[in-house]
Structure formats: C-alpha cells, structure tokens
Amino acid sequence: MPIENIPEIYAVKQSNIPDLFVYDFKMTSDVVKSKVNLSMNMFSFLQEGKKQVHFANTSMAVNNKQSLLLKKGNWLWTELLDTDAIYYCKLFFFSEKKLTEFLSKYTNDVKPYKEEVPYFVIENDNYLAAFITSLSSDTFQNHSYSNALLSLKFEEIMLYLLNKYGSNFEYYLRSLISKEVSPFKNIVESNVHSNLKLEEIAFLCHMSLSTFKRHFTSEYKEPPGKWLQDKRLQKAKELLEAGDLKASDIYLDIGYNNLSNFSVAFKNKFGVSPTDISN
Structure with missing residues (x-):
C-alpha cells in the first residue's frame, strides 16, 4: 500500500x-x-x-x-x-x-x-x-x-x-500546535486489539517494518508477530468466554482474514477450538 x-x-x-x-x-x-x-x-x-x-x-x-x-x-x-x-x-x-x-x-x-x-x-x-x-x-x-x-x-x-x-x-x-509525540509503546498497545497488520502499526509509529521489528524486540524482548498474536488470542478467549459472541463474530476484529486460520491458531494456543468455548 x-x-x-x-x-x-x-x-x-x-x-x-x-x-x-x-x-x-x-x-x-x-x-x-x-x-x-x-x-x-x-x-x-x-x-x-x-x-x-x-x-x-x-x-x-x-x-x-x-x-x-x-x-x-x-x-x-x-x-x-x-x-x-x-x-x-x-x-x-x-x-x-x-x-x-x-x-x-x-x-x-x-x-x-x-x-x-x-x-x-x-x-x-x-x-x-x-x-x-x-x-x-x-x-x-x-x-x-x-x-x-x-x-x-x-x-x-x-x-x-x-x-x-x-x-x-x-x-x-x-x-494541534503541541510538539509532543506519542511514545512507541502507547501506539503499539493501543492497537493490540485492532485488526491492523504489523506494517500498518509500523507506519503509525513512523517506522519501516524492519525498524519497527527491531525496536519492538528491543522493547518487549519478544518478536512482534508472536506477542501480538498471543495478546489477540487471549482477548478472543475472553470474548468467547463471556458467551455473547461466536468465533465467526470476532475473528476479523482479532486480526485474522478467515475463520479457519483463527480456529487453528486458537486451538494451538489453548488446546481447544473456539467453538468448544462458545458452546
């Protein structure tokens, strides 16, 4: 883009x-x-x-x-x-x-x-x-x-x-005439539960994707892809446990393009499928 x-x-x-x-x-x-x-x-x-x-x-x-x-x-x-x-x-x-x-x-x-x-x-x-x-x-x-x-x-x-x-x-x-810039961690953590891709979050941080990944790993001691996936899957688990939503309602908001990929990632992390929780 x-x-x-x-x-x-x-x-x-x-x-x-x-x-x-x-x-x-x-x-x-x-x-x-x-x-x-x-x-x-x-x-x-x-x-x-x-x-x-x-x-x-x-x-x-x-x-x-x-x-x-x-x-x-x-x-x-x-x-x-x-x-x-x-x-x-x-x-x-x-x-x-x-x-x-x-x-x-x-x-x-x-x-x-x-x-x-x-x-x-x-x-x-x-x-x-x-x-x-x-x-x-x-x-x-x-x-x-x-x-x-x-x-x-x-x-x-x-x-x-x-x-x-x-x-x-x-x-x-x-x-509007203040010169303060939002800190890197504020930008990252405010987009944890969005469906933005890594390169889009990097853009909001005024960084290339490679620079963002280096900066992220230095800040969080973990690669950004794994860190974000874990946070988003945890959020998905909380939403499903609340009982009002199904996997098909939330997978896009959690950052997955299709329900199948979301279900596989969810089961790999928690050992159960999202439908087991929502049912």
Whole structure:
C-alpha cells in the first residue's frame, strides 16, 4: 500500500502549498484504504459515504452526519461507499501558522488537552451544511480575492465551532500546535486489539517494518508477530468466554482474514477450538 502525501498530491499545480487550501475529493470505488502522511491539519467534511481513520492510539468512524478535524500526522484511513452514490467530501487544510494567528487574535492563553487527541468530531447542523456548500476548490483558486475569501472562511468555521463547543474546542486547537509525540509503546498497545497488520502499526509509529521489528524486540524482548498474536488470542478467549459472541463474530476484529486460520491458531494456543468455548 503506497503512502499518500496529503495535501501535496492535491496541489500538483502549485509549487508551494498555501497556508489555506480546499480540495473537493470524489471516489467511485467501493472501498479505498490508504496510508496517509497528512502534513497539515485538516477538516474533513463528508457528504456521501463513510470514513474510518486509525490513529496512533485510537480509531474513529464517521458518516455524513458528522465532520472531522484531523491533526497532521501519519494515519490510516478507509473510505467506504454504502450506496451507489459517488463518495464525496470536501477537505479544508490549514497551516500551524494560520492556526496560531487565529488563536492569538480570538482566544485567551489556555492549556491544551493533556491527552494528545488526534481528532475532534463535529456534529453537522444547518449552519455547517450551508458552510460546506459554500466551500469549493474552484472558488478559492481562480478568483482575484481567493486568498482573502479563504481566510474569511477559515475564521468563520473556527469562530462558529468555538461558539458551538466552547473551551473543549479551544483546548483541542491548542493541542494541534503541541510538539509532543506519542511514545512507541502507547501506539503499539493501543492497537493490540485492532485488526491492523504489523506494517500498518509500523507506519503509525513512523517506522519501516524492519525498524519497527527491531525496536519492538528491543522493547518487549519478544518478536512482534508472536506477542501480538498471543495478546489477540487471549482477548478472543475472553470474548468467547463471556458467551455473547461466536468465533465467526470476532475473528476479523482479532486480526485474522478467515475463520479457519483463527480456529487453528486458537486451538494451538489453548488446546481447544473456539467453538468448544462458545458452546
């Protein structure tokens, strides 16, 4: 899976990425999973389809009733179509420079989130629907007042969300200019019970697969494949013992592509098949 540098791939006609940038994204494939190197903070205003994003320490899924403000970084995201419509979202990128200018102009000096939360979920409403409709890449690229208009649109959405969400949103904006990076172990352990592959977790750690494996073995004194498999199978055993789920309900979430492989691995570890427990 190649790494997509965003918004660079959307601004091929521009030698330098501007501090504010709008892109109309459309997709006709049913599912697209991407490794994304997001170099600017970004609003994702989804209009058709669903989006799921895996961050270093968590994941988030939204549909067109919500929008996301995403922190720049290395993320894995999946875009899905659940109808015959074209997947469509508007992306609004902004630099740390613009964010800092806005915060100094309109807010008091507040402490950022203690947690490094990589996203903020926005509940769409009539105002936001009108705002999203007003965003168009054509409007803000081929107009003599494009930059001035886009600056006003940026302040508009920021001020509206500050009014809507208050200090929570202000704290989140502060956290976007924090330079702290999540520790390696936090990233690994927050994805223990996900279905991400090793190379995908390595990507979230900003590492090649080989570097990740070396670092992991040094940190945990055990190869990552075996360590993750043991943790995920233990979780599977707990879920089955709870009695509400069957093996067919959980094998994908535990990181297995098919039920047969999951059943074999489970029996090798625990000496019984998953059906023996769930029954």
